[in-house]
Structures are given as C-alpha cells and as structure tokens.
Amino acid sequence: MSPAMPEDELADVAEASRSLTIQDRENESKGINFAAERLAQEARQPLSFSGSRGTKDVTAEFAAAAKRLQPGQLVKDDYFTLFEAVGALEIMDPKMDSGYIPPGDSVEPLFDVCLGLPAEEVIWIMDELLRLTIVWHDGYPLSQTVYTSLHVDRLLSPDNKAPYTFSFGDTTDQYDKTEERLVHVVLRAFCVALVKSCALVLHTIQSQNFYEEEDFVTHLFGRELLPGVGAEEALRLVDEAVSFVEAVELDKDMRSALSERLQFVRLYVSLLMNDIDDWTDMTAMGEIADTHALARARPEAFSDNVQRQLATSTPPRPMVPITWKESHQRWLKLSGDITEAGDLTDYDVCQSPHGLQRAIWVFVYRNPTPNTFARAYLQSKLFAGEQVTEGITFFDLMLTDMRDLVLAGHEFADPQSFVVEMPADPRHKCSRIMESFMDKAFDEYMNLYRMVCQNRCRIRRTFTQSVGILDVLEKDAQRSDAELDGVIGGILLPTDDDSALIALNPLTSWTKYHKLLVMAWTIQLGFETDIYLPHETGMMYWYLMVFAQRRRKLLEHIDRFTSARVKNLASSGDVRPQAEAVVSLDWLAVLRKEVDLTISLSSALWQLNTALAMTKAIEAPKRDYAQEQLLYDVRMKSYLGIAHDPVPSLDEYRDAEQSIRSIDEACVNVDSAVKDAKACLAELKKTTSKQGKYFGTENEWKREMKQLETSCVAVGVQTFQLRRTAYKHGQQSLKGVLEVRIPPPGSRYHDWWPVPQVKEKKATGKA
Known part of the structure; x- marks a missing residue:
C-alpha cells in the first residue's frame, strides 16, 4: 500500500484545479468544468498501487454491457481525460513494464558464465539455445529468445571485444580443467557460431520483401552480433572445439553428443553462407534428438532479466513455450521447407511462367506455413541475381508468359526477333515496341511471383493495389498495340457474322488477363482471411x-x-x-x-x-x-x-x-x-x-x-x-x-x- 499524498501537495493540486475552473469559466464548456472538479476530488484521495484493497472485478459487468451494443456502435466518454488515460497504464505491472523488478529479485543475474560445467549440462545449454533459435525464427524477438542465454549475453556485452570470451576483467584465459574447457572452448564456439547464424539469417530476410514486426523482429536491441568475428572464423572455432571433444577423456556417448551438436551448428552456418547447398543434411537433427536424454538441466544459465539492460522500451510480448521435441520438429520442417524452395529453382519448373507461379503458391501454402526465413530464402534464390535460374532471365520469363498466352508461334514474339539489328526490319521495330512495354510492366509482373511469398493478409492487400496499377498499365498496352498495328498491320480476324474485323491486341489482352486473375485472387484471399x-x-x-x-x-x-x-x-x-x-x-x-x-x-x-x-x-x-x-x-x-x-x-x-x-x-x-x-x-x-x-x-x-x-x-x-x-x-x-x-x-x-x-x-x- 503506497502512502497517501502529503496534505500540502493535495492542497496545491486542488487549488490549481479550482484556479483552472475559475479562469476558464467564461470560455470553457460545461464538460471542462466537470472534469476539473472531478480531478480536484480525486486529488484529495490517497493513491493505491496494490490490488488488495479498493478493487472490484468488473469483468462480468463489462461483458454484459458490451452485449447490449450493436455491431459497429462506438462509445465515447467526453469527460475521459488524458490524466485518466495515462493512469490506466500500470507502471508496476510486469506485463506492461519490462523494467519491473519483483520483490526479492536481483537486478543482475547471479550465474557465473566463467564457471566450468559438466558435459551433460553443456549439452542441455546447447539444446536450449537451439530451441530458442527456432523460436526466434517463428517471429519472437531476440531479447526473449537467444539473448536470454547468459553465455550469449556475455559475448554480446558492449565491454566485450574480439576475440569475445566469457572472462571478466583480469581473469586469466588459461583453463586447465576439463569442465572449464568444455565451457570456454566447446560452448563458446557453439555460441559464437549460433550468433553468426542469426546475423546471416537477418541478412537474408532484410535483403528481401518482408514486414518487420508483423513477420519477423529484426531489432537487435542495441547489441551487435559479434562484428569482430566473421562466419569463417566461427567455423574455425567450431572445428577446434570438435578436435578438443574428440581428444578429451569423456564418456563415449557424451563425446558423441557434443560432437553432433557442434557439427550441426557448423553445417547450419555453412548452409547460410552458401558454402554448401544441400539442406537435407540437416536431418542430423534427428541424431541430436536421440541424445537429448543425456542432458541435465541448468536453468540458471538463462534469464529473462537480460532484457532490462537492452535498449528497448517495448514491453515483453507473450510467448507460447515449446518443448524440445516440438523445436526438433520445427528444425526438421525448416530443413524441408528450404529444400523444397531450392527445388523450385530447377530449370524444368522455371522454364514455364505458370508452372513457376503455381509452384510458389504451393510452397507458400505448405502446412504449416513456411516461416519468414524460408520464404525469404525462396525470394533470394529467385530474385537475388539477374536470372530466375541458370539460363533463364527475368526477360525470358516474361516473354515466355506472353507467348504462352497470346502470341504462341508468332514471329515478332520469337526471342530471335529481339536480336535483329536492321532498323528497317519489322521484327526489329516490333521487338523495340514490346521491350518498351515490358520495361513498364516488369515490376508489377514480377510482383505476381514475389508478393506470393508474403503472409496471407499482405498477399491480398498487395494484390488489391496491383489491380489499379494493372488497369493503368492496360492503357499503356493499348498504345503499344496501336504502334504494333502500325508496323505489321494488326492481327485481325472476321467476326462471327463476317460483318467486321476484330483485332487481337495481344499486349492489351495479356495485361487484361492478369488484371482479371488478380481481381479473382483478391476476392478468394478475402474468403481465406475471413474479412x-x-x-x-x-x-x-x-x-x-x-x-x-x-x-x-x-x-x-x-x-x-x-x-x-x-x-x-x-x-x-x-x-x-x-x-x-x-x-x-x-x-x-x-x-x-x-x-x-x-x-x-x-x-x-x-x-x-x-x-x-x-x-x-x-x-x-x-x-x-x-x-x-x-x-x-x-x-x-x-x-x-x-x-x-x-x-x-x-x-x-x-x-x-x-x-x-x-x-x-x-x-x-x-x-x-x-x-x-x-x-x-x-x-x-x-x-x-x-x-x-x-x-x-x-x-x-x-x-x-x-x-x-x-x-x-x-x-x-x-x-x-x-x-x-x-x-x-x-x-x-x-x-x-x-x-x-x-x-x-x-x-x-x-x-x-x-x-x-x-x-x-x-x-x-x-x-
């Protein structure tokens, strides 16, 4: 129970409120006077921050009152002041105040990260870090996942410089005991590699289209992800740790479990670096799951209190805890999703625009939906370079789409016509006209592939914007068709009754088809998103x-x-x-x-x-x-x-x-x-x-x-x-x-x- 406000402060607040009422009595409305009087009355009452007295559960009454409202009806209190609005935020509520320290809790975590640990506890910490990493992949912030590791927090601490160790101040770097070396060699290498993997994942996501906070939290909270250590150096540290584990005197099962985790994180970083490209190798996660029973929990090595020291004013978001078994399945799913994304860049798929488009839709609609990194990885495979895949440029993809739909077998849509350099040749003239139109349509056409990689709501919203853009593009297509008609005399056919001729207008027809298709998609995505x-x-x-x-x-x-x-x-x-x-x-x-x-x-x-x-x-x-x-x-x-x-x-x-x-x-x-x-x-x-x-x-x-x-x-x-x-x-x-x-x-x-x-x-x- 907080103490009541002193009488002199009560008098000052009351007097200020009465003065405000008197000064503005002639100009202010009755509502302002009412609010001022209510403020003066509340100022005389002692403030309470405790839920033990003076509280009433109004949940049932609120629900009953809400049922009496019609859908869409708004309720507005003209006398609900800013003071009351701010007062509704409970500063000492842990759900709202990330800096709140419960009674008996310490400001700094008490666990010593320099302490040597037995192999079974090191294994548990490694597994817990893998679990938190895949939770971060699902969109939760680093402050509540990887950063909660006190070993990672020590590596990322602003006063820690390269080569980033767990030691403090003048503490010696010589560790002779096996348990100490398991921490300072094995666990350190694992943590460094995992932090660098986070940096590589962030680079992939941020280089592609995604929606921050909505899809993925990229905020680093004032910490840097070991800028003084490169990914190659992290792999070297892992290799040294593997060599140490193979030589150390430990139980055979323990040695194997430690080595499997080090090899897994090495493989993971190598895949993110594109040194190797076979994500199916991540099935080694199954071997890690088999040895998880050897681990012994050391929960003190992780603490939510780390976020008190981070550069953020955002309250913690609620998290759904997942078990080690669930995290193992999510790692396997990530591996499967990225393997599938790599298969979409095969030549057989990419040579057909509709086949590629359908494959992307199928990938995004995998159940469960691929996470943000998997979708960003697909975008990087398709759009990071100048080619969709080897031998197929974006221009080829777009031209193939036009040929498949409206100009199959026609001479001026043949790729060979675009290399004709004779200005008087009709093929040269037609190809220049088509190239000019394709330049205008290129960005929106590629969005038909790229934007499918977003979340469902964003796909629908982006495509609703595309409708207007494609409609404007249709006018440009009409002008380009008129120019083509001036070169080749038009592509004409008689009407059903032979009374007149009708024109194909290929570019207009192609644009209109995609516009109508996108309009249908927006409605059906509206059904899917239940709007x-x-x-x-x-x-x-x-x-x-x-x-x-x-x-x-x-x-x-x-x-x-x-x-x-x-x-x-x-x-x-x-x-x-x-x-x-x-x-x-x-x-x-x-x-x-x-x-x-x-x-x-x-x-x-x-x-x-x-x-x-x-x-x-x-x-x-x-x-x-x-x-x-x-x-x-x-x-x-x-x-x-x-x-x-x-x-x-x-x-x-x-x-x-x-x-x-x-x-x-x-x-x-x-x-x-x-x-x-x-x-x-x-x-x-x-x-x-x-x-x-x-x-x-x-x-x-x-x-x-x-x-x-x-x-x-x-x-x-x-x-x-x-x-x-x-x-x-x-x-x-x-x-x-x-x-x-x-x-x-x-x-x-x-x-x-x-x-x-x-x-x-x-x-x-x-x-």
Whole structure:
C-alpha cells in the first residue's frame, strides 16, 4: 500500500484545479468544468498501487454491457481525460513494464558464465539455445529468445571485444580443467557460431520483401552480433572445439553428443553462407534428438532479466513455450521447407511462367506455413541475381508468359526477333515496341511471383493495389498495340457474322488477363482471411463469378486467334512455331476449364447464400445510420477506380439478386451449377502435368482437385438441407428455424471456397 499524498501537495493540486475552473469559466464548456472538479476530488484521495484493497472485478459487468451494443456502435466518454488515460497504464505491472523488478529479485543475474560445467549440462545449454533459435525464427524477438542465454549475453556485452570470451576483467584465459574447457572452448564456439547464424539469417530476410514486426523482429536491441568475428572464423572455432571433444577423456556417448551438436551448428552456418547447398543434411537433427536424454538441466544459465539492460522500451510480448521435441520438429520442417524452395529453382519448373507461379503458391501454402526465413530464402534464390535460374532471365520469363498466352508461334514474339539489328526490319521495330512495354510492366509482373511469398493478409492487400496499377498499365498496352498495328498491320480476324474485323491486341489482352486473375485472387484471399461478414459472402461470390465470366470471354477471344494461327502455320510447313501454338491451345483449354469451374462454383454458392438471405437465416447487422451505398463503396473500394471494364454497380447486383424469385428456384439453380462444376473437375483430372503446367506439383494438384470436389458435394448437401427445411415448415422466413454457420479458415474443405453449414434448430419447450 503506497502512502497517501502529503496534505500540502493535495492542497496545491486542488487549488490549481479550482484556479483552472475559475479562469476558464467564461470560455470553457460545461464538460471542462466537470472534469476539473472531478480531478480536484480525486486529488484529495490517497493513491493505491496494490490490488488488495479498493478493487472490484468488473469483468462480468463489462461483458454484459458490451452485449447490449450493436455491431459497429462506438462509445465515447467526453469527460475521459488524458490524466485518466495515462493512469490506466500500470507502471508496476510486469506485463506492461519490462523494467519491473519483483520483490526479492536481483537486478543482475547471479550465474557465473566463467564457471566450468559438466558435459551433460553443456549439452542441455546447447539444446536450449537451439530451441530458442527456432523460436526466434517463428517471429519472437531476440531479447526473449537467444539473448536470454547468459553465455550469449556475455559475448554480446558492449565491454566485450574480439576475440569475445566469457572472462571478466583480469581473469586469466588459461583453463586447465576439463569442465572449464568444455565451457570456454566447446560452448563458446557453439555460441559464437549460433550468433553468426542469426546475423546471416537477418541478412537474408532484410535483403528481401518482408514486414518487420508483423513477420519477423529484426531489432537487435542495441547489441551487435559479434562484428569482430566473421562466419569463417566461427567455423574455425567450431572445428577446434570438435578436435578438443574428440581428444578429451569423456564418456563415449557424451563425446558423441557434443560432437553432433557442434557439427550441426557448423553445417547450419555453412548452409547460410552458401558454402554448401544441400539442406537435407540437416536431418542430423534427428541424431541430436536421440541424445537429448543425456542432458541435465541448468536453468540458471538463462534469464529473462537480460532484457532490462537492452535498449528497448517495448514491453515483453507473450510467448507460447515449446518443448524440445516440438523445436526438433520445427528444425526438421525448416530443413524441408528450404529444400523444397531450392527445388523450385530447377530449370524444368522455371522454364514455364505458370508452372513457376503455381509452384510458389504451393510452397507458400505448405502446412504449416513456411516461416519468414524460408520464404525469404525462396525470394533470394529467385530474385537475388539477374536470372530466375541458370539460363533463364527475368526477360525470358516474361516473354515466355506472353507467348504462352497470346502470341504462341508468332514471329515478332520469337526471342530471335529481339536480336535483329536492321532498323528497317519489322521484327526489329516490333521487338523495340514490346521491350518498351515490358520495361513498364516488369515490376508489377514480377510482383505476381514475389508478393506470393508474403503472409496471407499482405498477399491480398498487395494484390488489391496491383489491380489499379494493372488497369493503368492496360492503357499503356493499348498504345503499344496501336504502334504494333502500325508496323505489321494488326492481327485481325472476321467476326462471327463476317460483318467486321476484330483485332487481337495481344499486349492489351495479356495485361487484361492478369488484371482479371488478380481481381479473382483478391476476392478468394478475402474468403481465406475471413474479412467478409456472413451477409456479404453472397455478394462477393457474385462478383467473383462476374470477374471469371469476363476472363472466360477474354480466353475465348485469344483462343480464336491461336486456332487461326495453328491453321496458318500448318499450311506454311513451319514445324516449331506450329508445335508451340498447339501447346498454347492445350493450355488455353485448361485455363477455360479452370475458369468454368470458378464460374459454376461461385454461381452455386452465390445463389445458396442468396436463398439463405431470403429465409432471413442470414441477415445484415442492424446499423441505424449506415447507408447501403456507402457500405458497398467501402467493400469494393479496391475496384471502384478501374477505368477499363469497371465493376458492376450496387444496383446491378441488386437486380441480379432479385432475379431469384424463390428458394426452390435458387436450389434448382444451385444443383445445376454444382453439376457443371463437377463436370469441369472431371475434365481437369484428365489433363496431364504438361498440359496443365503443374509439373513438380502433381501431388498438390490432385489434392486440390479432391478439395474442390468435396466442396461441390458439400454445396449439394447444404442445398438439400435448405430445401427440406423450407418444405417442412412451408414458410418463406426460416429465421429462428435454420442455423447457418460459415466455417472458419482451417476447418473448410477448401479455404478459398467456404460453404455455409445449414442446420435445422431443434424444437425447445414441452410438448
């Protein structure tokens, strides 16, 4: 219990408050007077920092009051002053104050890091450091992980200089006893190597796209990661420690356990230095796990009190403790993720833009999700140099994408046309025009690969920004197409009724396709990140269907020109361009089937959600002051600025919604759409990895087909449940009869396709 404020200070505070009220009485509002009077009254009361007296648990009352608020309703107290706001922060609360020292605790840790330790305790400290390192990989700060080691803290201490030892002041550096040398030779080398590994990991992450604090904490808290020692020197220290362990008189199992840990950290640093490139060797972690039972705990070698000395004002963040067994599994997972990331840079994958793009999506969607370092490692493998992989530049990747989609077999998209230097040659002119456009589109095109390596929320937010950029780029594509038409006279075909000619406009078509694809991704990522309210789900499925229909129409447009090109090349006898155009036709057929699946499944889910809204089983929350148009503008903000192919208005959506006149009609339409979706899936299952460009990810392709098929079955089951309940009760409104639940992410058949779960409520009350 803190002592009460002295009477003279109470009088001063009260007098100052009364003076403020008197001086401002004529100009200030009634609220200011009220606040001043309340301050004066509170100043007379003794302050308490103890929870033993004068406290009341208001949790239940607060929860009850919160339930009375409508969704979106705000509560504002005009008289809640800055003094009260600051007073709400409890300075002596350990959760808020990182410098708080509990009673009986010492400011400095009492453990002596120079103390010799037996082998089993050294093994435990090594294992604990490995555990904390993988916890740091998961996004927790160094101050709560690696830095808590008092041995590491001594190495990083500002008064410790190269060669960074555990000794203090004038203490001799000669250690004769085995236990002392286990600390000052073996454990020191292990700690130095582990600290340098942290520096290498930080360099990899910070050189790529990531979001600090959100993905990874890069803050060093005023400490340097042994700048006077290079990674090569750390490896030399480890080698010396291994030699010592092999020669020292210890139990054979102890010697083997120490050597395994030293070899593991040496391998880890070598992999981070790119001296070796086979991350599968990290399976040696299994041998370490087998000898963990030899360790004997020495918890005094670690202390959370270290953070009191660090340059930070940030309170500790809550951590989820993991066991040694769990940390072992995470090390193995990191090894597996990085091995998979290395496989994505194989030539067979990278030579196909869509195959590479699909492989990156598959990598990011590994379960559990690869951590920040693994995703940064993939980015560094793909984008750190001037080539995606050996022999394939970024320019080649982008040009191949254009050829695969819109210009397969065409002369001016051939790579050989870009080396023609004769200014009068049409190929030279066309290649310069295309190069100019590709320079403008390059950054945004590469984002289609790079930004997939971010966390889910950032992928969606980045792609919503890309929509506007791609729409502006479409205007540049139109200008470039006009310049190409001026050189080669345009790529033209007659319309269906032969009344006019239509142009391919390849660069515009290519840009529009990617824009429509990204728009669909943003909606489906919105489903995955669960940002839509239940009553918005139907509307977003409708917009997804509209975007897919536009993409389907564009693919039909491109397919007409590609088919005509195949016929022309067949008559000319030019085999290589013809084969390229035939492969493109197969690819376009797969794309049409995929977009047909999207149209059918989104149509089914839109109409199912609309039917549920008709029954009042799904309703928008009551908003007294909200306007429907403003709510629509906020939800569709990312798409409202599109100049080419603008999104449908709210009125158009309402017209489509009102076209569904009854629950029975909606259910019939849903069943028909599900049947079409299943037919599309049956066709997609027949495609080869070469046709569908999913080589290297065949297992994931099959798994996704199975998930989509299960989603289709689930839509049919829920539709049947809705129809049966509607017939049973014979009423349009089923509010209070039907219970509808949107499964959260992680419990769906496919995270991009949430299917509402419809359940009839059981009757309550006495018969």
